[in-house]
Amino acid sequence: MVQGVANWNTEQTEEWLQSYVEDWVSFYQKHTSDGKVASYIPVLQEADPDDLGISIIGKNGISIRAGDSDIPFTIQSISKVLSFIVACMERGVSYMLDRVDVEPAGEAFNSIMHLEMKQLKKPFNPLINAGAITVTSILEGRTSDERLRPMFDLLEKMLGYRPKINVDVYESERDSSMRNRAIGYYLLEIGFLESDLNITLETYFKQCSIEATVDDLARIGLILANDGVNPDTDEEIIPRQVARIAKALMLTCGMYDASGKFATYVGIPAKSGVSGGIIAAAPPRVRDEDLPFLEGCGIGVYGPALDDRGNSIAGIRLLRHIAKQWDLSIF
Ligand code: DON
Structure with missing residues (x-):
């Protein structure tokens, strides 16, 4: 059984939150064996299908990393x-x-x-x-x-x-x-x-073929989540209108012909690539409860074993779990 976050409150440390994410990653890492690494681009076949890593970055530099989070991959x-x-x-x-x-x-x-x-x-x-x-x-x-x-x-x-x-x-x-x-x-x-x-x-x-890590995807995701503004410096990096259209496209088309299911079960604008990367942008949300990342976060996932639509199989399951635990859905 995977653990849930019982009572998050802002006093808790990053380490405490991180220990949950580590447990979830090691649980979903086993799901990588249900997928297959992309082979139609020959070099992508060299990826290790067992890898699964995640980075989550929020405002004020709060950052959580777990699993195989240091491996560079192409963003496809x-x-x-x-x-x-x-x-x-x-x-x-x-x-x-x-x-x-x-x-x-x-x-x-x-x-x-x-x-x-x-x-x-x-x-x-x-x-x-x-x-x-x-x-x-x-x-x-x-x-x-x-x-x-x-x-x-x-x-x-x-x-x-x-x-x-x-x-x-x-x-x-x-x-x-x-x-x-x-x-x-x-x-x-x-x-x-x-x-x-x-x-x-x-x-x-x-x-x-641009190379990135899950941290890079999480940083970009955070800026998109904040409508193109870097929440730590207030600098507008992407015009607001453009960032919003990009997120609408990610939500409706970002996971290809599995976008509807992703919107239903995860509910966050996201985009996948055949090398196994996923970028997700969870916007700030208003909730009565104290939950992690209420001010929004960016998420980067890497898991090169793919499902039959070309999305990271364990990555999607991991995101679904986290979105449920932390109530990240925009709906
Ligand atoms: O066009 C292609 O085939 C790749 N370079 C990119 C495709 C891709 O990442 C689709 N992802 N799910």
């Missing part, structure tokens, strides 16, 4: 949230929403058929591959490195350091991702791409 589809944010900051929200919709697709993240079958005027949303590749084609810059510079600038502002691209993962995806090339060519044919396809795909593969 989590980068789609960042590219959408950067594109909105570069071009404006209405320009972007004219070119990419905000509706859940109810399809696999790399589905191509809906584009043709539904004769869409724009991709369903920026968090499926067709939408993300369209967004990446809109980023400003001639080369892939120029296009990614504003994303790295934003990351540096949020994290206090400039993350790196994992070149092995980048090359592995670049050399194996025939489906993304197929989606790219189709988008080109129907006129959705705003710039050169090859540079767009190179940029997309690079953004997916």
Whole structure:
């Protein structure tokens, strides 16, 4: 049996809270054997399927870490949230929403058929591959490195350091991702791409290969939870409107065709990636009881064993448990 938090009060120490999270992580670590590491990008297969780690960061630097929390991994589809944010900051929200919709697709993240079958005027949303590749084609810059510079600038502002691209993962995806090339060519044919396809795909593969830790995801999650403002410095890092749209998209489309279940059972804006990362942004909430992180928190999870939708299997179960124990749902 997993333990619950009986009576949280703000006098309790981080260590006390941490001991609960450690128990929960070791309980859910056993669930990693129900999933499988992604293999369609060959280098991702080298991840240890048993790993499970979490970081939770709240206001005033309160921070809890448990399990395999030091392992760097590539952010993969989590980068789609960042590219959408950067594109909105570069071009404006209405320009972007004219070119990419905000509706859940109810399809696999790399589905191509809906584009043709539904004769869409724009991709369903920026968090499926067709939408993300369209967004990446809109980023400003001639080369892939120029296009990614504003994303790295934003990351540096949020994290206090400039993350790196994992070149092995980048090359592995670049050399194996025939489906993304197929989606790219189709988008080109129907006129959705705003710039050169090859540079767009190179940029997309690079953004997916940015390396991060669960702490990094939790820090970004905390800023999103606070509508784009760093709650410790009051600095606005992402415009409020953009942060709110990003969270709405995470909630409705962030876990692909499992987004409805995630919203129902966890109830926090979140986004997953095929390397096993999940970013979650739990906004401040009003409750009568004393509960942890009432002022909001960011959560980063890493667990590379995935379920059949491409989401971290143990990571989702762990988040569901924590959301229930701490009443984190926004609903
Ligand atoms: O487009 C791809 O295939 C990957 N680079 C990213 C996909 C991904 O992370 C989907 N996640 N669930």
